[in-house]
Amino acid sequence: MLTISNYVKAKTLEEAYELNQARSSRVMGGMMWMRLGNARVKTVIDLSGLGLDQIEESDNVIRIGAMCTLRQIEECEALREMYGDGIAESVRHIVGVQFRNQATVGGSIYGRFGFSDVLTAFLALDTFVELYDGGTIRLSEFVNRKPDKDILLSVIVRKSKRKFRYESIRQTKTDFPVIACSVVTGMVHGKETWYFSVGARPMKAALLEKQWEIPADASEDMIADYARQAASEFAYGTNMRGSAEYRRHLAEVLIRREMASILAEGK
Amino acid sequence: MEIQFVLNQKQVTAEAAADTVLLDVLRGLGCKSVKCGCETTNCGLCTVWIDGKSRLSCSVLAASVEGHEVTTLEGVEKEATEFGAFLAGEGAEQCGFCSPGFIMNVLAMFRELEDPGIDQIKEYLAGNLCRCTGYMGQLRAIQKYMQAKAEKNSGQPGEEAGAR
Ligand SMILES: Cc1cc2nc3c(=O)[nH]c(=O)nc-3n(C[C@H](O)[C@H](O)[C@H](O)COP(=O)(O)OP(=O)(O)OC[C@H]3O[C@@H](n4cnc5c(N)ncnc54)[C@H](O)[C@@H]3O)c2cc1C
Ligand code: FES
Ligand code: FES
Numbered sequence: 470m471l472t473i474s475n476y477v478k479a480k481t482l483e484e485a486y487e488l489n490q491a492r493s494s495r496v497m498g499g500m501m502w503m504r505l506g507n508a509r510v511k512t513v514i515d516l517s518g519l520g521l522d523q524i525e526e527s528d529n530v531i532r533i534g535a536m537c538t539l540r541q542i543e544e545c546e547a548l549r550e551m552y553g554d555g556i557a558e559s560v561r562h563i564v565g566v567q568f569r570n571q572a573t574v575g576g577s578i579y580g581r582f583g584f585s586d587v588l589t590a591f592l593a594l595d596t597f598v599e600l601y602d603g604g605t606i607r608l609s610e611f612v613n614r615k616p617d618k619d620i621l622l623s624v625i626v627r628k629s630k631r632k633f634r635y636e637s638i639r640q641t642k643t644d645f646p647v648i649a650c651s652v653v654t655g656m657v658h659g660k661e662t663w664y665f666s667v668g669a670r671p672m673k674a675a676l677l678e679k680q681w682e683i684p685a686d687a688s689e690d691m692i693a694d695y696a697r698q699a700a701s702e703f704a705y706g707t708n709m710r711g712s713a714e715y716r717r718h719l720a721e722v723l724i725r726r727e728m729a730s731i732l733a734e735g736k
Numbered sequence: 737m738e739i740q741f742v743l744n745q746k747q748v749t750a751e752a753a754a755d756t757v758l759l760d761v762l763r764g765l766g767c768k769s770v771k772c773g774c775e776t777t778n779c780g781l782c783t784v785w786i787d788g789k790s791r792l793s794c795s796v797l798a799a800s801v802e803g804h805e806v807t808t809l810e811g812v813e814k815e816a817t818e819f820g821a822f823l824a825g826e827g828a829e830q831c832g833f834c835s836p837g838f839i840m841n842v843l844a845m846f847r848e849l850e851d852p853g854i855d856q857i858k859e860y861l862a863g864n865l866c867r868c869t870g871y872m873g874q875l876r877a878i879q880k881y882m883q884a885k886a887e888k889n890s891g892q893p894g895e896e897a898g899a900r
Binding site: 471472473474475476478497499500501504505513515517540561562564565566567568570571642643 | 737753754755757776777778780783789790791792795796797799800802841844845859860861862863864
């Protein structure tokens with residue numbers, strides 16, 4: 470059970486950060502996950518008055534405030550225009566609209582949950598996170614850091630010509646994914662680069678980068694070989710939702726479909 | 737602590753501890769339509785609107801709604817009764833326990849989506865669980881309600897209240 474002694478709606482980021490340095494303090498996002506845990510929280514810090522609930526688009530980046538809800542990114546035109554339906558696809562299976570009107574991007578990324586669709590999707594897009602104390606770092610670095618007392622301010626997605634696909638498999642609608650896979654391609658330093666992110670393995674999402682030049686008219690067998698290779702480079706585990714072997718198989722299938730869909734678009 | 741917010745268009749004041757959830761405060765204020773089905777953000781029974789958006793009151797800290805607008809089924813009674821007649825007409829209620837949260841989310845959907853198709857409806861309502869029915873009655877009720885509204889708006893005769 471979660472118990473909270475004090476609720477503070479922070480007036481400044483500085484105040485929020487200072488309050489959060491106490492061991493028994495917690496920053497709250499949408500509270501959806503935190504409320505299900507067991508903890509005695511002395512002070513819960515509400516960030517909702519600090520303007521972190523905006524998605525801002527500039528020439529080079531889309532900056533998503535930590536307090537933006539999953540529903541906001543699901544409906545964000547700027548993300549859709551840049552990367553198609555991938556981001557919406559990554560969140561639309563998460564519980565229900567009411568839930569997504571409340572769960573935040575900050576809580577989802579900060580939590581670094583193994584099952585996270587959100588983390589899987591943003592990791593593939595080579596995203597950055599902006600921290601109050603720790604500056605701006607790559608999400609791929611943040612994901613492997615131990616949770617600390619910093620505050621996540623925003624998630625920054627670069628705008629560049631990339632193709633993005635996202636797919637997950639669930640045993641039943643609204644459940645956690647059995648596996649979540651995302652594939653992104655684009656030019657990096659003049660070379661075609663493929664990024665693969667696989668989450669809910671059930672370990673948290675990890676990223677794989679490959680400089681593969683695959684012709685748009687690659688045969689089905691060729692795409693299947695690449696997909697098999699990519700899927701085999703991740704580790705998988707077993708839990709109540711599926712065995713490691715089943716997950717590896719699903720990852721290979723989803724990666725193959727996503728690669729084929731990207732290549733078909735390039736034809 | 738004392739919290740002040742607008743409940744069903746009336747300014748209200750309530751006492752709440754730091755970890756009191758909105759659901760308990762609303763029931764304390766007499767909104768007994770708001771029910772707890774799971775307490776784990778899965779069932780949608782506790783759905784209310786905060787600033788016009790569907791949210792799960794079992795997981796909202798009451799303190800965080802200070803200064804916001806909350807709407808429960810009691811605040812949209814006329815519309816809820818109208819739609820409820822269509823639910824009853826399609827045999828979509830058995831125990832009826834899921835109906836308040838379901839109706840709140842259906843009404844939110846009508847405000848957000850214009851003429852939603854069947855897949856959009858299913859997706860919008862995926863977070864509202866019903867343990868008695870197979871959802872088919874609810875889907876029929878929604879479609880017939882939308883049809884009746886469209887006919888009413890275009891001046892054509894239609895089923896005014898869905899109950900047959
Ligand atoms: C029943 C249920 C089903 C779910 N299903 C899925 C699913 O299928 N796929 C999926 O991807 N996710 C799923 N999730 C996770 C969900 O999408 C959110 O990621 C999760 O609830 C955390 O977001 P939140 O806003 O609720 O954060 P909270 O619960 O408020 O916070 C989570 C953690 O992050 C910290 N935190 C929050 N914001 C910040 C910040 N700005 N800076 C620093 N720390 C911060 C909090 O202190 C806490 O430790 C599910 C969650 C639940 C409860
Ligand atoms: S009681 Fe809130 S979602 Fe079930
Ligand atoms: S009618 Fe009984 S839970 Fe829906």
